Amino acid sequence: MEPFKCIVDVKHLPTVNNMYLSKRNGGRYLNPDYTAVKSHIQVQLIKLGLPDFISSIDNIGEYVFHLDIVFVYGNRFSTRDCSNSIKLVEDAIVLVTKIDDSLNFKVNSSKLYYDDIVEKPKLERAYITILPKLKKDLLWRHSEWRIKHEQEYKSK
DSSP states (O other): OOOOOEEEESOOOOOOOGSSSOOOTEEEEHHHHHHHHHHHHHHHHHTTTTTHHHHTTTTTEEEEEEEEEEEEEEEGGGGGOOOGGGHHHHHHHHHHHOOOGGGGEEEEEEEEEOOOOOSSSSEEEEEEEEEEEEEEGSSSOOHHHHHHHGSSSOOO
């Protein structure tokens, strides 16, 4: 099966570190900026055809997903933690597909610095790849995985 690939542009990619804000009385609330960006990503995913891609998969319950996201940051590249941006994209995908992110069997992320000399970046970007994989074809039991891989790892 071919993967779903798309490019999502946003003004600024927030992280889960900023997902919740503190109230003066000690409580917490969802950051409206985070919610707005998630909604913006959601709209783009719909326009780019993610619902059609998901609905084209027969027997969707037999699948898990490999998710690959390349984040392109326009500033503070060395201090931006791309693993903290994953949740934002996952949450938007869940809202569009109605498929829980616990079915993301494998998640990869990386980051790039926006280095276009001609134009300062106006937007940040996420390149998103979603690849459905049949559960039965994956090595997901620890006992099976150990046999194949454990010798590659150091242990005490």
